[in-house]
Amino acid sequence: MDFRLGEKELALKEEIRKFAEAELPPDLARNTLIDGEYRDFEFEISMSRKLAQRGWLVMSWPEEYGGRGASLREQTVYEMEIAYWDIPGAWMGISGTQWVGPCLMMFGTEEQREKYLPLIASGEKDGIWCTGYSEPNAGSDFANLQTRAVRDGDDYIINGQKVWTSAAHRARWCWLAVRTDPNVAKKHQGISIFIVDMKSPGVTVNPILNYYGRHHFNEVFFDNVRVPVSNLVGEENKGWYYLMQSLAFERRSLAPTIYGGFKRVLEELVKYAGQTEHEGQPLSQNPVIRAKLADLAIDLEVLKMFAFQIAWRISQGQIPVYESSRNKIMSDEVMKRVAITGAELLGIYSQVDPDSEWAKLNGTIQGAYLGFPGQAIAAGTAEIEKSIIAQFRLGLPKSY
Amino acid sequence: MDFSFTEEQDMLRILARDFLAKECPKAKVREMAKDERGYDPQMWHNMAELGWMGLIFPEEYGGIGVSFMDLVILMEEMGRNILPGPFFSTIAICALPLLEYGSSEQKTKFLPQIAKGEAIWAFALAESSGRYKASEVKLRAVLEGTNYVLQGYKLFVTDAHVADYILVVGRTGESERPEDGITLFMVDAREPNVKMEAIPTIGGDRQFKVSFDRVAVPKDNILGKIGSGWDIADFILQRAAVLKCAEMSGACQAVLDMTNSYAKERIQFDRPIGSFQAVQHKLADMLIDMEAVQYLLYQAAWGISVGSPLPWQISAAKAKANEAYQRICIEAIAAHGAIGYTMDHDIGLYYRRVKAAEFAAGDTDLHREVIAIGLGL
Numbered sequence: 001m002d003f004r005l006g007e008k009e010l011a012l013k014e015e016i017r018k019f020a021e022a023e024l025p026p027d028l029a030r031n032t033l034i035d036g037e038y039r040d041f042e043f044e045i046s047m048s049r050k051l052a053q054r055g056w057l058v059m060s061w062p063e064e065y066g067g068r069g070a071s072l073r074e075q076t077v078y079e080m081e082i083a084y085w086d087i088p089g090a091w092m093g094i095s096g097t098q099w100v101g102p103c104l105m106m107f108g109t110e111e112q113r114e115k116y117l118p119l120i121a122s123g124e125k126d127g128i129w130c131t132g133y134s135e136p137n138a139g140s141d142f143a144n145l146q147t148r149a150v151r152d153g154d155d156y157i158i159n160g161q162k163v164w165t166s167a168a169h170r171a172r173w174c175w176l177a178v179r180t181d182p183n184v185a186k187k188h189q190g191i192s193i194f195i196v197d198m199k200s201p202g203v204t205v206n207p208i209l210n211y212y213g214r215h216h217f218n219e220v221f222f223d224n225v226r227v228p229v230s231n232l233v234g235e236e237n238k239g240w241y242y243l244m245q246s247l248a249f250e251r252r253s254l255a256p257t258i259y260g261g262f263k264r265v266l267e268e269l270v271k272y273a274g275q276t277e278h279e280g281q282p283l284s285q286n287p288v289i290r291a292k293l294a295d296l297a298i299d300l301e302v303l304k305m306f307a308f309q310i311a312w313r314i315s316q317g318q319i320p321v322y323e324s325s326r327n328k329i330m331s332d333e334v335m336k337r338v339a340i341t342g343a344e345l346l347g348i349y350s351q352v353d354p355d356s357e358w359a360k361l362n363g364t365i366q367g368a369y370l371g372f373p374g375q376a377i378a379a380g381t382a383e384i385e386k387s388i389i390a391q392f393r394l395g396l397p398k399s400y
Numbered sequence: 401m402d403f404s405f406t407e408e409q410d411m412l413r414i415l416a417r418d419f420l421a422k423e424c425p426k427a428k429v430r431e432m433a434k435d436e437r438g439y440d441p442q443m444w445h446n447m448a449e450l451g452w453m454g455l456i457f458p459e460e461y462g463g464i465g466v467s468f469m470d471l472v473i474l475m476e477e478m479g480r481n482i483l484p485g486p487f488f489s490t491i492a493i494c495a496l497p498l499l500e501y502g503s504s505e506q507k508t509k510f511l512p513q514i515a516k517g518e519a520i521w522a523f524a525l526a527e528s529s530g531r532y533k534a535s536e537v538k539l540r541a542v543l544e545g546t547n548y549v550l551q552g553y554k555l556f557v558t559d560a561h562v563a564d565y566i567l568v569v570g571r572t573g574e575s576e577r578p579e580d581g582i583t584l585f586m587v588d589a590r591e592p593n594v595k596m597e598a599i600p601t602i603g604g605d606r607q608f609k610v611s612f613d614r615v616a617v618p619k620d621n622i623l624g625k626i627g628s629g630w631d632i633a634d635f636i637l638q639r640a641a642v643l644k645c646a647e648m649s650g651a652c653q654a655v656l657d658m659t660n661s662y663a664k665e666r667i668q669f670d671r672p673i674g675s676f677q678a679v680q681h682k683l684a685d686m687l688i689d690m691e692a693v694q695y696l697l698y699q700a701a702w703g704i705s706v707g708s709p710l711p712w713q714i715s716a717a718k719a720k721a722n723e724a725y726q727r728i729c730i731e732a733i734a735a736h737g738a739i740g741y742t743m744d745h746d747i748g749l750y751y752r753r754v755k756a757a758e759f760a761a762g763d764t765d766l767h768r769e770v771i772a773i774g775l776g777l
Binding site: 001002003004005073266270273274284289290291293294295297298301302305306308309311312313316326329330383385386387389390391393394395396397399400 | 691
């Protein structure tokens with residue numbers, strides 16, 4: 001066992017700190033927690049370009065695709081630091097860097113890799129992706145998806161609707177899950193993955209506002225959208241397997257980012273507790289507050305260990321199954337607990353609009369409070385994740 | 401970051417698991433709860449033969465000289481099986497500071513006895529408040545001639561009745577900082593003026609009030625420097641916290657395994673109860689708690705193994721274990737239903753030991769406070 005970070009990782013942390021201090025406005029509002037993205041898209045994409053220039057954007061990819069073959073441990077540290085400093089533009093939509101690129105490397109054709117990977121690695125707008133998974137009748141029951149793709153000569157014709165599609169209004173491409181064979185014994189069969197140009201005729205993106213009026217996700221309609229056969233990823237009807245891999249990638253990268261982001265929030269709360277007086281003494285001297293912040297630190301430490309443990313498992317050539325679900329659940333718990341405890345510390349100010357000049361800590365806590373219930377649903381609810389753990393780790397019967 | 405154990409460590413775990421499964425079945429645990437000594441001398445002897453007592457002593461003191469992490473692995477297995485007896489008080493608490501702070505004469509005298517399984521030690525720190533704080537140390541030790549004379553009493557001294565020596569935290573001086581003026585004494589437990597009174601506990605272990613009525617201790621039996629004993633107490637509490645956490649980690653694993661098996665066997669509504677999501681999600685929560693304890697434990701233990709322990713990491717592990725062990729036991733009993741509430745079922749053996757474990761080497765509040773200080777609060 002060895003729980004040290006290597007020199008490489010320590011140097012990377014330091015470089016990212018300097019980068020953040022040089023490149024970010026000092027009062028950058030942490031509105032990603034509730035908006036799901038940065039409101040200033042041009043600023044975000046300018047940061048993507050800079051991350052690409054630094055060789056960070058796709059650091060864990062092989063050199064031939066614009067990366068530098070960084071270890072998963074280094075990637076984990078990178079994700080933690082990006083989130084800690086709240087550096088915009090790291091994911092190339094939802095999510096070019098985290099799963100579209102890696103899945104194309106595993107399952108894509110050479111032509112697809114040569115076309116799409118450099119676009120993502122460039123940090124330019126044409127490298128931004130959205131992910132078309134959920135549908136009105138395919139949420140937790142994801143295999144129930146009904147969007148159809150029918151072969152027509154050298155094309156497929158796609159019809160149907162996706163929903164909760166984050167960043168679709170920004171994306172140049174969609175990583176789309178569709179049904180190519182409706183006559184199958186089990187519904188997870190007959191699913192395929194396509195790459196769809198969001199500029200194709202017949203693609204309509206309608207915003208869905210979240211309960212605080214912010215726009216991050218969308219409904220996307222496909223009305224006789226023609227997609228060339230060359231945009232099929234892997235084999236037809238084998239899409240479920242690729243989807244599971246993509247979700248494993250997604251759930252892996254959650255823990256480092258939630259850890260990094262919420263470690264920062266905890267540090268802000270510690271500072272706030274030291275600077276805020278109540279009944280003649282700083283909040284930081286109140287034993288109840290001390291205990292609550294200590295509990296948050298314990299939860300964060302658990303999340304950190306889980307994040308590195310999964311990176312280590314993958315680096316051993318093993319495929320983590322239940323660990324991704326465990327990390328998703330713990331990530332959700334950390335967000336919730338930090339938000340709720342943070343709101344307790346802010347007291348009556350926790351209700352102030354995060355954009356208002358009345359907001360404490362730049363509105364971070366309100367952002368977290370408003371954001372966590374939605375974030376907890378994305379990429380799989382706690383209930384689904386627990387059922388996965390029961391089935392794949394504890395060997396209990398499938399229950400869904 | 402490397403989460404793997406060495407091959408030797410994996411072998412130690414398997415050896416320990418097999419030995420304890422054979423020599424310490426639950427029937428033995430139950431028998432020992434009623435036994436006057438509270439442990440089986442034959443098993444104690446066999447453990448010494450395996451080299452467990454001197455696991456981390458250097459060879460010159462009759463040990464094997466492996467790392468602290470190996471001791472953690474061994475104690476996880478002991479916790480899994482609920483090994484009764486004075487291993488924790490002798491090895492996890494008293495032997496480590498002897499090795500670290502003892503003079504060469506003291507080490508030569510005491511460590512080989514311990515390694516051979518010939519000496520049992522107990523640790524006496526807590527007084528009336530039951531808290532592990534320097535300010536609570538009131539037992540007086542006054543120099544008279546060449547001896548220090550101890551006057552006062554200690555509470556919750558585990559395994560005092562079978563101990564050959566008691567490591568006593570006493571006060572030799574008063575000053576503004578309560579940490580100053582504390583000294584550790586190695587006291588012959590069979591001195592006539594050392595009196596013991598059992599404190600019956602729900603865990604079936606052996607804890608005592610130990611009174612010292614003008615007990616003379618020669619200067620040679622002071623551990624470390626006079627007046628600087630709190631540093632040693634701190635050293636002891638940090639390591640004991642990690643090793644108690646190891647026992648709790650093993651216990652959590654055992655309770656989860658037991659409950660998971662039961663969920664697969666127990667049929668209601670014509671199917672195993674483990675097929676119901678209400679039960680599955682309980683088990684998933686228990687698993688996450690268990691793994692949280694494990695990884696915080698390994699991180700803290702690794703810090704000690706390489707000689708750079710971080711107090712707040714140790715405290716994070718123990719605070720988490722305190723909560724998780726209790727929660728896992730309660731959820732496990734709920735999943736078992738009424739059978740889990742019976743004397744015959746093993747789950748109660750674990751649940752009844754929750755409180756002893758929780759308050760050993762620092763309760764949750766104490767550890768939260770260490771973390772709060774670590775955060776800069």
